[in-house]
Amino acid sequence: MEKHTVVHRLRLKVRARRAMRRALPFVASLFLATPLASPVSSSQARPHSVTARMPSVKQFEAVAFQDGVRQLYNELNVADSGLRYEVFQKAYTGFLNLKAKGQLDASRSMLTVIDFEKPSTEKRLWVLDLSGKQVLFHTLVAHGHNSGENVATNFSNENESNMSSLGFYVTKGDYYGKHGRSLKLEGVDEGYNDRALERSVVMHGAEYVSEEFIKQYGRLGRSLGCPSLPMDQYAQVIDTVQDGTCLFLNGPDQNYDSEFLNTDMAAHQFSAEANGSNV
Template sequence: MVRLRGVWEFVTASAGKAHITGCLAVTLLTAGCQLRAEEAQTPAKKLVSTAAALTSAALPAGAAPVPDSLRLTPVPALAAVPDTLRQAIEQLHAALGPAAATLRPEVLEQACVGYLTLHPTGRIERAGLLAVADMDLPNTAERLWVIDLQEAKVLHRSLVAHGEGSGHLRARRFSNQESSACTSLGFYRTAGTYDGIHGYSRRIEGLDKNQNANAFDRYVVLHAADYVSPQYVRQYGHLGYSRGCPALPPEQFKAIIATLRVGSMLLVSGPGLASRWLDGPAAGRRFLQRGWR
């Protein structure tokens, strides 16, 4: 309650009654994932400094040290991934080049294993393509990648927002609950597009029963948001927040949504990810049969 009172006093003082009325109207009238009213901002200079330190945590050894409390959460190694597949994933990561420098190999392995396990089931129809978001990275980092597996090429790399219920610079809490305003971890299938309160958007279906199965009903979708931009980061030191949607930069969202057409796979990774699709042996068998096709 103390924090909420502080937020209210700040917004009232800085924005005025007209702004408050507008923000409340948007909040009350929109459903699903929506643009939230901005909460009180820490001084931008301090936040930019903190964001820079957090971003450095995603860099290889030799980068500037950060406090232990800000270090990225280690990603557990997947069990029983065959050496042949593990080596192929390592080669893929190397071939992706500088565009994937901050894509952690362990997270890429999660995405590849999930793709290879899901595709034969028919839940993912789009072959040779995957998208992965590492929500453990700070939201000031470009932490979404769309990858062409057969060409070993990063097609898109961008900023992506997490839900306001998940945390500030980094997402630390994840939920599948309707009113949580949190990001949900797990594997998703992209569905159809529509024009909604955020304009052109693409729906996504959660494929992990205990982690993201409510995403479709929650209207967790891919959409553009003006709070997902380098300009916003420069002003506030962090991105704004969605109601759980992986919101995208206005300059990139159309191209990303177009690439991730119906039946593509998206992995939203983060601490606590658990999925039946992280099946190393099944992925290994599929890779031996058909490679990335």
């Protein structure tokens, strides 16, 4: 595990350095093209002088981060399976910010993405190994009963709403309840999903999440707000993502906002990891 982490950091360093080299001419040209007027005295007018201003560390980090996100997205090769770049970018931004705040297991680079802008008849859950650049799972997932029929359009953080909740989650431990083995999910977006534990919104298996159900009813069955998984995969998914990994649940809600979508903070975390330092 330690050797794997060192290799991952070296890869991040190389990626960040390449991004810096690509970004330098572009960013520097923007600042060189910005003139600063020299003061004009009352006795004579002096021509404007152009002062070169180098980009700040923050600006370098921002450009390197954007380049790094795009490169990681391409290396994971998830476009063909339907994971859109803008959704991945949000999920990865939150992953880095949660990591920076110490809310994730720092020894793992696991990211789960659910895109409820897609219909339930499509595979819309991805479990990504960011270090290994692998898609570990790509499967069906159900949304809440009152969130919509085939497509989820309504979301809630309220008890007994029977709706899904958008936002970032941190996986906790598993337990055995009325749905069998289930995985606790801690919602970390205040006002959007922070009642998930209270509502018993968990990851579990369900018979109504299958291709056979889709063929019979034209959509998946629906949960009481839980991201329910196929019976033949849920246990393996729980084994993979439990205990301190990031889950991002995306949906068509223009009002959704999150502190974990702060790109400046994510860019700084990305740069720190690329340089092998702690934030």
